[in-house]
Amino acid sequence: MESEIASEHLPFLRIYKDGRIERLTGTEIIPASLDATNDVVSKDVVYSPEHNLSVRLFLPHKSTELAAGDTKKLPLLIYIHGGAWIIESPFSPVYHNYLTEIVKSANCVAVSIQYRRAPEDPVPAAYEDSWSAIQWIFSHSGGSGPEDWINEYADFGRVFIAGDSAGGNISHHMAMRAGKEKLEPRIKGIAVVHPAFWGTDPVDEHDVQDRDMRSGIADVWEKIASPNSVNGTDDPLFNVLGSESDFSEMGCEKVLVAVAGKDVFVRQGLGYAAKLKKSGWGGDVEVVEEEEEGHCFHLLTPDSKNAPKFLKKLVEFIIG
Template sequence: MDSSSDQIAKEIRGMIRVYKDGRFQKLSGTDVVPAGIEPSSGVTSKDVVISPETNLSARLYLPKTNIKKLPLLIYYHGGGFIIETAASPVYHNFLNLVAAESNVVIVSVDYRTAPEHPLPTCYDDSWEAIKWVTQHANRNGPEPWLNDFADLEHAFFAGDSAGANIAHHMAIRFGSENPNIDIKLQGIILLHPYFWGKDRIGSEDEHPWKAFVEDLWTFCHPGTSGLDDPLINPDLDPKVSDLGCSRVLVCVAEKDLLKDRGYYYKDILGKNGWSGEIEVIEDKEEDHVFFLFKPSSETAGTLRKRICTFINQM
């Protein structure tokens, strides 16, 4: 019996194991929950197909409300570009809470992930989802919830970790490529954004997860130019000042390796001439995406209130 098929060629801890015969096993983020009605809040969710050709889909969330025009939030889940989906329990729970507390319609994009679909597939899928949303600008698009309730003049992009990276790039693409898209992007919300760079900043050199972050990027994007690729290092992106919104909220966590990159993002936008308003807020004693795994904590509740205030600020 040939046991070579069981030999491990590569493993990224907690995410994926790749075998020498090419098979791979995702080690977390594979559980899913169905859409439906959340009894305690009355938020209703459903899954919709955006592109049958690529199997691109999204999970929509509609809060229980009598208001006809609600802000629209397009959300990109995290997971290092490898794991998690729009149907993952942690994201379903989190976005049910956000929909209820912020009174917002949510489109949670189920973009394709690596290694089956290496980067930049996730960015292309995410842009396709935005274009699909804009079909509803005149209230005659394919999805009734967006036609009837979503205010495309009051739209936001958001995401956590790798999803925050995607939200950032969608805002740049929106600002640099989009003269004819019928949506008004009010702001972006970046929760613990996954940015990096070849040169260390802050306390990155001492952090035990440094090698993990770097290995993850090169695995997800085999064609990358490296750790200074503009897709991972906004400081080297010539289009960064094209960010197509006037407001940015960045949330970081004290114990998160990516914290310093979140603070540095503000400096990058400032020195490149972006003229909008940006706020960076740090949650003390917390680690990466804590709000997904401790949703009932006081700090997670405060973070969601922060999102609500940002979205509903007039």
């Protein structure tokens, strides 16, 4: 007999009184493959035996066919998936397929990071794991790391971090930590896509005013993703725009901020770009806005007319 439901947090999960957690979406898995599906090969590699976490590596198939000694180094994309810190993984069809398209179009190496998720492992576990994965990836910068694909093909002079939603949030914090800890080689750029930044109060008169919607987002953060946050949604990890953090220490050369006009996070994303431009950080900030689209439209409706346009922009950011 099925146990009773303790709480329900749609559309993400149910928590049962016996402690069982049922994720309602983002659980499907597609296997990695050394067959050149869409001209890209992939494989999974454990980077954290302690937490049983892997990265999924993607490589253009033609790179593996180069003659010995004829290896051409490729840009390296580190990708951090979204899903409200609760659902999804690098192995889900939506992320596997999207990374495949990026790698094919940009002719780059990609490393998609798995991290521990709430509520079993609440924030800051996702941030700690993402940084751990970045350190593991950068252990290959001298060409003698544990994974041959990264050693042979990744150009550490052209490293990019990208993420959407919660992954966009994490990407910002990874670039900040890279700056503070002086990660070498330096990250070339980060793409912060529809970032999940929030706060207790609206950032301006155009931000979400609806109390039910604001409290719904607060509930996801305070009850599931980060129940240990002292300041709730004003936790500096979530309230990036309202925090006292000094953006001038951002550890990369350029930032692409992508927002969608019908996304609940749009005003936060635009405010983030404005704060970054005023921070004294010496890099370049580019803002891309699709006014008629919603949150993560390029992933949820990849056949929409604006999805290929955004993919093109992201590819240009990586290879430009």
